Amino acid sequence: MKIPHVIRLGVALSxxxxxxxxxxxxxxxxxLPPEAPTSRTVTLEEVWRRGGEDDEEILIxxxxxxxxxxxxxxxxxxxxxxxxLVIGPDGELIKTLGxxxxxPGEMTRPSDIFLAEDGQIxxxxxxxxxxxxxxxxxxPGGNIHIGEGAAEGGFFFLGEAHMRHGHLVVxxxxxxxxxxxxxxxxxxxxxxxxxxxxxxxxxxxxxxERDFTRPEFNEEKDFSEMNTWTLGDDIIYTSPxxxxxxxxxxxxxxxxxxxFRREFSPRQRSDEDKDEMTSGMRIVINGVEPEIDKHVxxxxxAVMDLKxxxxxxxxxxxxxxxxxxxxxxxxxxxxxxxxxGQFLEELTLSVPEFxxxxxxxxxxxxxxxxLIRHYDSARxxxxxxxxxxxxxxxxxxxxxxxxxxxxxxxx
Numbered sequence: 538m539k540i541p542h543v544i545r546l547g548v549a550l551s552x553x554x555x556x557x558x559x560x561x562x563x564x565x566x567x568x569l570p571p572e573a574p575t576s577r578t579v580t581l582e583e584v585w586r587r588g589g590e591d592d593e594e595i596l597i598x599x600x601x602x603x604x605x606x607x608x609x610x611x612x613x614x615x616x617x618x619x620x621x622l623v624i625g626p627d628g629e630l631i632k633t634l635g636x637x638x639x640x641p642g643e644m645t646r647p648s649d650i651f652l653a654e655d656g657q658i659x660x661x662x663x664x665x666x667x668x669x670x671x672x673x674x675x676x677p678g679g680n681i682h683i684g685e686g687a688a689e690g691g692f693f694f695l696g697e698a699h700m701r702h703g704h705l706v707v708x709x710x711x712x713x714x715x716x717x718x719x720x721x722x723x724x725x726x727x728x729x730x731x732x733x734x735x736x737x738x739x740x741x742x743x744x745x746e747r748d749f750t751r752p753e754f755n756e757e758k759d760f761s762e763m764n765t766w767t768l769g770d771d772i773i774y775t776s777p778x779x780x781x782x783x784x785x786x787x788x789x790x791x792x793x794x795x796x797f798r799r800e801f802s803p804r805q806r807s808d809e810d811k812d813e814m815t816s817g818m819r820i821v822i823n824g825v826e827p828e829i830d831k832h833v834x835x836x837x838x839a840v841m842d843l844k845x846x847x848x849x850x851x852x853x854x855x856x857x858x859x860x861x862x863x864x865x866x867x868x869x870x871x872x873x874x875x876x877x878g879q880f881l882e883e884l885t886l887s888v889p890e891f892x893x894x895x896x897x898x899x900x901x902x903x904x905x906x907x908l909i910r911h912y913d914s915a916r917x918x919x920x921x922x923x924x925x926x927x928x929x930x931x932x933x934x935x936x937x938x939x940x941x942x943x944x945x946x947x948x
Contacts, residue, residue, distance in 0.1 A: 567878035569782070569799035578885040581868070581906060581945035585628025589910070589941035595622065595630055597940045599919045600909060604652050605901045611944060612658060613907075614650040617919045619643070621650065621658060621671070628944070634658060634675050642677030644669050651700040653732075659700060666695030666709055668734075681734045683709050694723075699768035701845075704789060705730055706768050721747045727763045727773070729789055738791045740773055752820045755832040765838070769845040769876070776840040782855065784840065784874075797878045803836040804856045811835075846903025849876045852884075860893050867891065868898040868908060888945065895938075906945045911938035 588597045598617025605611050609626035612634075619637035624630060635658075636643050649661035653670070657678045660669040670678030683695065691713035698707045707730055712723035723745050729738040741762050747753070762785075765776040772786045772794065780803050786795025811833040820829055837856035844852040851874040858870040868888040873881045886898065888908060895914060899907035918937035 564793055564796045566783075566796045566798040569797055569874070569878065569880045571800045573872060573883035574880055576883045576885065578887055579947050580887040580889075581908075582948050584626075584905070584944040584946050585624070586941065586943045587624060587628060587630070588939060590939055592941075597622070597942065599912075599915045600940060600942060601897065601899070601912065601916070602648075602650055603899055603901060603907050604650055605905055606652055611901075611905075611907070612650060612652065613942065614647055614660070616647055617915075619645060619647060621660070624944075632675065634671050635660065635669070640677075641679075642669065642671050642675070648695075649697050649699075651698060651705075653700060654703045659698060659705075661695050661698040661707070663696065664692070664694050666693040668695070668698055668707075681705075681730075681732060683707055683728075683730055683734045684711070684736055696763075697766075701768050702770065704768070704771065705732065706773055708763050708766070719749045721749060723747075725761070725763060727766060727775070729773075738789060740787050740791055741775065749820075750827075751830065752827055753830040753832070754815060754818060755830075756834045757832065760838070765840055765843055767843040767845050767851075769851070770849050772876075774843050774845070774851060776838070776843065779834075779838045780836060782839045784843070784851070784853070795878070797874065799880075801839055801855070803839045804862075806833075806835055806837060844900040844903075848903065850874065850881065850903055851876065852900065852903065860897070863893050865893075867893075868896070869906075886947065904947050906947070908943040908945060910941040910943065912940065914938055915940050 587595055596618070598615045600613045600615050602614045603611055610631065611624045613622040613624065615622060619635060621634040622630065623632045623634065637645065639645065644660050644662050646663060647660045648663045651659045653659050656673050658671045660671065662669060666683065668681035668683070670680065672678045683693070691711055693711050694709060696708035698705065706728065708727050710723050710725035712721055714721045725743050725745065726739050727741040728736045729740070730736050743761065760779045762775045762777040767774050771789055774795070775785050777783060777785050782799040782801035784795065784797040785793055788794050814833055815831045818829060819826055837859070839856055840853060841856055841859055842854035846852060853872040853874060855872060863870060866887055866889045867885055868891040869886040871884050873884050875881055886906065891908065892910070895911050897909040897912040899909060901907060914937045
């Protein structure tokens, strides 16, 4: 059964960016070859495995993100249980950090995790948006509120938050709702901020208005340079053009210093693909469920995801390498670029037990990867619980397979 995604008033967020077309069009592009110069397949080697039906020590809700520290400890963010599991290099549970709530060191539906330079753990909470800091001994480390405070009116939301070499970059925004017109106006941004939450550099900004009397899913309007971004060594990579294989990079002062381009035709979607994108979509406003005006494009976005390895290599997931299209036993495939734009290789990661309809591969640092088994069913069951599903949905919640988490290393 497909569990519907419920979009609630005030938290239906789409991050839209303002394209500085004339600026980047004038910058000479580094042209990538149409085909990878070489292809390599690596069978990932298991390091440890936790969770599943037989693990009685650890209770796992829904883990979708993790980070690795320099000692080999893995920090797993559990969005459902609002906590962080710290797993040692040998797979043993070291400690559990954080808990559900709104007090110091507590979180509600956390969305992202990073490690700060001083040993603190940073947790991004989407709404109300803030970064929650937790010390290594599980004591509260304070909160980072980005930009203007609540006294300015409206609401603040926060998406991804990445820290590297002490630089904190966040994706967030501020919104307001006009009760007379039923319109929501939001200003979204991608910014470098300090540890007090004050903005240093704004890389991308866009203003968006939504009319909740005429709810709409419009993929073209909703595309944003902030949808696909990552933080490297003093550089922020983004994908600014939906239907083209283009990658930009900004230095910490907001200057564009990278323009990679590759000859590329995005994948054509089938009617089934387009129906699947919106078949479970709902919006509920004051208990009423209006019909959504849906506009789905004929092609996938050219660039689906960007990640930076510990050594600075850029891992690009293009639309032909998304999970559902991979061969049996393939957990991921990436275009790997050097920081100067050299197309190094196409890298295929093999995991014989990988299920491309349920499992999820999570990037850690380019050498280590997390495999989250049964992720999709666990996520859908969690969403049904958050939304207050009907009896049939609650039954699915009970029947969902328990998550199993496996740390792999690329040989």
